[in-house]
Amino acid sequence: MVVTGNEPIPEATVARLPVYLRSLLELAASGPTTVSSVGLAELAGVNDAKVRKDLSYLGPHGTRGVGYNVDHLIVEISCALGVTNTWPVVICGLGNLGLALANHTGFTDRGFPIAAAVDTDPDKIGTTINGVAVHHPEHLPEVVAEHQVAIGIITTPAEGAQQTVDLLVEAGVRSILSFAPAVLVVPEGIDVRCVDLSTELQILGFHLQRLFPPHSGEVAEIS
């Protein structure tokens, strides 16, 4: 039914589609049936020309002089992102963050059900957390096969991250979201996204330092 064009969608555009989708869902809940690129740009916090160009990669779905039909656009973006699909995830590492994610209910609703968790702690293996069974990492091949796991979430300490990734890849997982503060090496074709909270804070710190230099005396000497 919905035909996606065959030009590739730029990565930067893909990263914004979820934001547009979220904005459109909010919009749909609050009334209007159409929205202009300017309106959507405001909701999504981006430039309006960017919205038009991004959406044009999905095909010509707007009406000149009118705008985009909200419901129609929701279907188009959902289809492009594949959110109609379900991609089971496995959480690797049940420290503070891993437990928080395991207890998070929002993922299942959005098509990313938590199929299982793994941890090396013998006290945790065999238990369930929020209905999620905890296994030993060495059982990842069976866990992945049984639950059709598509995505691995790494919440182990940095030291164990690479080893866990290797196990995931070996088990057939092609997509990884890592929170470990470590560089991960993967074979060609494996999709890895890294979210490092310390890095994020350090980037903020960089800009803060420009605003509030440590000691006004020993800064800004020109070479």
Added chain:
Amino acid sequence: MVVTGNEPIPEATVARLPVYLRSLLELAASGPTTVSSVGLAELAGVNDAKVRKDLSYLGPHGTRGVGYNVDHLIVEISCALGVTNTWPVVICGLGNLGLALANHTGFTDRGFPIAAAVDTDPDKIGTTINGVAVHHPEHLPEVVAEHQVAIGIITTPAEGAQQTVDLLVEAGVRSILSFAPAVLVVPEGIDVRCVDLSTELQILGFHLQRLFPPHSGEVAEIS
């Protein structure tokens, strides 16, 4: 002592400096006193020309034919990032994620001590979590002033995020790290970084869908 040049450092470079720093710290702990751009590139998972260009923004700190002195480079990057400074943070919203971050010990070590937390739940206000006092969000002005809070971390639900950001900005916080799935509007000069786990998963889902299309029959029709 350490003189940073006065050409602006590109944002993309700033985002990689923490990765270099982490790699160098690991390297320093394991032996070698010098490292080449190729070696550091491998550790950081990037192209070696990029390493050289990035580091050159900090000034000429390498030695041709030899490489970079590991300890010296650690000092240079630390200085550029301002990690010698301490930037107290306040955690806003003590749901699963907020609690996990409050219990995370790694931030304090890296110069981002958790000064306080806020939540609207009356049962939580007045308690302490991992030694961190919990206040009502309306007390942010006093909390920020008292603890010299520099960074606000938003771990509220999406609905309360904008309101919390407004309170933080009003209280004088200039840097915000948000985990709320929401677009945040801030005045000019406020630095906001958004980490949205659902968005990250949806981006992975997009690529997965290309690998494993839902039904091979109704895909790829050429216009």
Added chain:
DNA sequence: GCTTGTGAAGAGATTCACAGCA
């Protein structure tokens, strides 16, 4: 020899500006 530092080329993303159409 080997490695840095950097101009220049290349690739990608953003923004402009307007033709084309409802």
Added chain:
DNA sequence: TGCTGTGAATCTCTTCACAAGC
């Protein structure tokens, strides 16, 4: 008239390739 869709211009980032220097 108003808004989309898009070529062209611009900006940013990446990568190449090599001169300069240890």
